[in-house]
Amino acid sequence: MTGRFKALQSEFRPLWKLAGPLILAEIGWMSMSLVDTMMVGRLPASAEAMGAVSLGSVLFLTVGIFGGGLLLGLDTLVSQAFGAGKLEDCHRSLLNGVYLSLPLAAVLMGLVWTWVPLLRSWEIHPGVVEGAVPYLRALAWSTFPLLLYFAFRRYLQAINLVKPVMFALISANLVNLLCNWILIFGHLGAPALGVEGSGWATCISRIYMSAVLLAAILLHDRRHRTGLFRTPLRPDLARIRRLVGLGLPAALQLALEMAGFAVVTTLIATLDPASLAGHQIALSAASFTYMIPLGISSAAAVRVGQALGRRDPIAAGRSGWAAIALGAAFMSCAALVFLLLPEYIARIFTPDTSVIATGVSLLTVAALFQLCDGLQAVATGALRGAADTHTPMLSHLLAYWFLGLPLGYFLCFERGWGALGLWVGLCVALIVIGLVLLFAWQRKVRALTRPAPPGTDAL
Numbered sequence: 001m002t003g004r005f006k007a008l009q010s011e012f013r014p015l016w017k018l019a020g021p022l023i024l025a026e027i028g029w030m031s032m033s034l035v036d037t038m039m040v041g042r043l044p045a046s047a048e049a050m051g052a053v054s055l056g057s058v059l060f061l062t063v064g065i066f067g068g069g070l071l072l073g074l075d076t077l078v079s080q081a082f083g084a085g086k087l088e089d090c091h092r093s094l095l096n097g098v099y100l101s102l103p104l105a106a107v108l109m110g111l112v113w114t115w116v117p118l119l120r121s122w123e124i125h126p127g128v129v130e131g132a133v134p135y136l137r138a139l140a141w142s143t144f145p146l147l148l149y150f151a152f153r154r155y156l157q158a159i160n161l162v163k164p165v166m167f168a169l170i171s172a173n174l175v176n177l178l179c180n181w182i183l184i185f186g187h188l189g190a191p192a193l194g195v196e197g198s199g200w201a202t203c204i205s206r207i208y209m210s211a212v213l214l215a216a217i218l219l220h221d222r223r224h225r226t227g228l229f230r231t232p233l234r235p236d237l238a239r240i241r242r243l244v245g246l247g248l249p250a251a252l253q254l255a256l257e258m259a260g261f262a263v264v265t266t267l268i269a270t271l272d273p274a275s276l277a278g279h280q281i282a283l284s285a286a287s288f289t290y291m292i293p294l295g296i297s298s299a300a301a302v303r304v305g306q307a308l309g310r311r312d313p314i315a316a317g318r319s320g321w322a323a324i325a326l327g328a329a330f331m332s333c334a335a336l337v338f339l340l341l342p343e344y345i346a347r348i349f350t351p352d353t354s355v356i357a358t359g360v361s362l363l364t365v366a367a368l369f370q371l372c373d374g375l376q377a378v379a380t381g382a383l384r385g386a387a388d389t390h391t392p393m394l395s396h397l398l399a400y401w402f403l404g405l406p407l408g409y410f411l412c413f414e415r416g417w418g419a420l421g422l423w424v425g426l427c428v429a430l431i432v433i434g435l436v437l438l439f440a441w442q443r444k445v446r447a448l449t450r451p452a453p454p455g456t457d458a459l
Helices: 002-038 046-070 073-083 087-120 126-140 145-157 163-185 195-224 237-269 272-307 313-340 342-349 354-383 390-414 421-450
Strands: none
Touching: 002 046, 002 145, 002 163, 002 195, 002 272, 002 313, 002 342, 046 087, 046 126, 046 145, 046 195, 046 237, 046 354, 073 126, 073 145, 073 163, 073 237, 073 272, 073 390, 087 126, 087 163, 087 237, 126 195, 126 272, 145 163, 145 272, 145 354, 163 195, 237 272, 237 390, 237 421, 272 313, 272 342, 272 354, 272 421, 313 342, 313 354, 313 421, 342 354, 354 390, 354 421, 390 421
């Protein structure tokens, strides 16, 4: 037991070296949404403005994250190729990831625009819809640069270049903050666009992020002569099919999760603006803490994939367990913060007492699922590194759509719990998913490290 603990402990340092910048990058990603929410929360009708940003963001991300999920196959292909020392194979996967992004962006933009007429037909507060529609239209133009960012990021982190990802996200927050200040409130001669201005600020920031990562890739190739420009330009249909085969289950898993939150947000939007704004506060806070295990998850996918590329399944298992331990430790601390300081957190977003009251009650529920949310996030990354993207998809489908959402709807509308009831449903779903994926990773490690029969390939 002592030997196993020491072996696990030895993995923490290289894992953290990779995960640290990715965590900061994920925090940077989430901070952009937080800045949007906080700044529109200073508009005259703060509850309606925050509700519009909440609704528009979750609807866009339900579509956009699906596209990003299709590119998650790059984690597996590039990290395993890099672990095996096949740089040309890494370049081929990157190029074909970009090719996949082109038609995908057009399809996703069309889907985003279909939300607009649907919004007007739902029983949502008119003030929320008035802000959400132009905000969503502005976000739609960020679809292609966002997909490029996803492709470039997956390639860079899979070859252990994570600092450019961190720099892109942190500096993009400064771009977003400045553009929000200019476009929301009409500074420096710009028109005061209100909530719509926040959408355009986010769009500009995403263009900036993709440009920074492209520059990092080109600079790395120039310095180290990796042969990027010798990569054949012809689309590799077999590789694109492999990317889609790996990425589609991951994309469906992310879309199912985001769609679940989109349904909850839309249902809460039918209640009242204060409930929707309180929901946005709790969702923003829970999403912020989720960024840490999400960054660890990306590092786990890379470390597990590279180990399997080196044909070292024992190291792959060690990397996955070390990542899960780190994610669980942080999220336990986050749960305590949510339990002890909910009102302080809510007051960061708004001075509206009715919004604060709702936010405090929902943050208490969020505290209950923090640990299992961290477990499911990191275990998903570890499984992805081992080329298993189907198990997380199935667990999210069953837990969210056949358990959590029906339970939440019943508690909200039949039992009269309001927004709290929907959050209790989400809480139950996340606890189930966390436990299931922890067990799935345990089984995967046993399968990977089981001695192969004589004359067969262990991997």
